[in-house]
């Protein structure tokens with residue numbers, strides 16, 4: 061029955077193509093050409109200068125770079141010229157403190173404009189930047205600062221008081237703390253610098269520091285869906301990827317208003333919340349507030365967002381809030397929607413088409429890849445449930461690990477591990493402090509992603525599951541995503557998480573955890589109905605044998621469903637390292 065999902069190719073779901081011939085564009089593509097277009101060279105290659113200063117030298121100085129929406133109060137605008145001034149000042153401020161190339165700057169703040177300034181300013185002088193998720197509690201913050209030996213922390217007064225103050229003495233690597241005051245008042249944290257006066261007193265001239273494409277730029281921690289988060293190291297050269305993918309996967313043009321809803325604490329929030337849109341000279345919306353369905357629809361409407369990049373978890377929450385709410389708003393400027401982070405169920409692609417008037421384009425990448433690798437793009441027909449095709453400059457393959465060797469599977473339709481040919485510019489260069497683990501990700505010139513997928517005859521890639529999550533039941537390999545997608549088609553279901561539960565006869569039996577839409581009761585009759593629905597759609601071998609109702613599913617701090625936790629709970633095991641859940645507010 062899986063064919064019912066897979067073979068629904070929908071030319072009707074194609075939005076205006078951003079290039080005439082996808083295959084020709086892939087063939088003609090070269091990284092040198094992208095480098096030339098950006099005006100970057102081997103001895104002067106800096107993400108922040110390319111993202112900001114480049115536009116100020118050209119016609120874009122007065123264009124709005126950031127439209128910052130505080131949780132309460134008026135929107136604030138920051139032009140490219142102003143962003144250049146502020147980032148230069150921040151950079152010079154750091155230099156005056158003796159902070160320089162290679163030093164680690166951590167930024168713990170919500171989605172606010174100073175976070176963008178601090179990140180870009182630090183990059184300008186070759187510091188390595190790590191934005192931290194602001195809802196982390198003290199423990200995950202301290203662990204990450206410790207791993208990275210961070211020298212500088214930029215944070216807000218409220219976050220400092222709540223999370224840092226009590227443990228400040230234990231953070232021995234930190235030489236400087238810069239605190240952003242609340243509203244327009246200066247911070248009064250003893251022993252720390254006030255952000256506003258730090259900027260005000262620094263020189264405005266461009267800092268005389270150059271970086272190269274292989275200099276370290278960003279340190280991002282993974283989401284911790286499968287275990288302890290890893291610190292992935294990225295370099296300035298990654299900007300080539302951010303620029304190219306901004307064009308091919310997100311279709312960014314300078315007159316766009318772009319909204320990436322990811323938090324900068326996760327790689328998407330930096331690569332696409334900050335860097336890619338600025339490289340393209342677009343206006344980025346930065347919303348400080350937490351998710352609220354009504355506020356989000358209002359932002360899409362009132363800010364006249366044209367390109368929107370969000371995540372399945374957010375889309376599921378909007379779906380849960382019901383279509384009536386969406387119909388109170390109009391989105392005439394919206395022309396492209398993309399999603400990343402988890403598999404996007406076909407149901408969600410359709411929901412976009414029906415409720416927002418546009419389908420949702422799923423794309424795939426990881427903290428390790430630094431940028432989008434596989435995507436449903438405006439130039440391609442969408443196959444709902446597929447991640448799309450490898451972008452120009454990206455070579456993907458399906459491989460099988462066999463007796464210590466890695467074999468590329470050429471024939472279509474076969475499940476295997478998703479691999480990428482090394483050489484794309486935003487590839488991670490290390491797992492900080494875990495060299496052996498890094499080495500193990502590679503076989504020859506292939507990077508092994510740890511995700512299972514298959515490629516169809518048209519070259520589209522289909523996510524099967526993480527290698528760790530795949531279920532082996534009575535000789536079948538079952539990807540949880542396929543089962544979850546079918547459960548999501550049922551009108552009562554808001555979310556589903558599927559695991560393999562050890563079973564003496566079949567090895568593992570398929571068990572589903574389901575949360576229901578608002579106002580729906582978890583009754584025995586509904587459970588039977590769901591079991592029947594799944595059996596009809598998937599067949600008895602793949603359909604869940606057990607379904608349990610949960611009010612909500614456990615997630616990582618970045619919002620992903622944590623199947624390993626569902627499994628640990630099912631088995632009554634210790635929940636392992638759940639540092640991504642622990643220690644939050």
Ligand code: ATP
Nearest residue numbers: 282283284285286287401402403423424426427523
């Ligand atoms: P950890 O590596 O610590 O377990 P994580 O893998 O969730 O955490 P990220 O780098 O944030 O950390 O997420 C990348 C992973 O998210 C991918 O490897 C994949 O499993 C999943 N993912 C991202 N986008 C998609 C997508 N479009 N479809 C399916 N899965 C996706």
Ligand code: MG
Nearest residue numbers: 282286426510
């Ligand atoms: Mg991962």
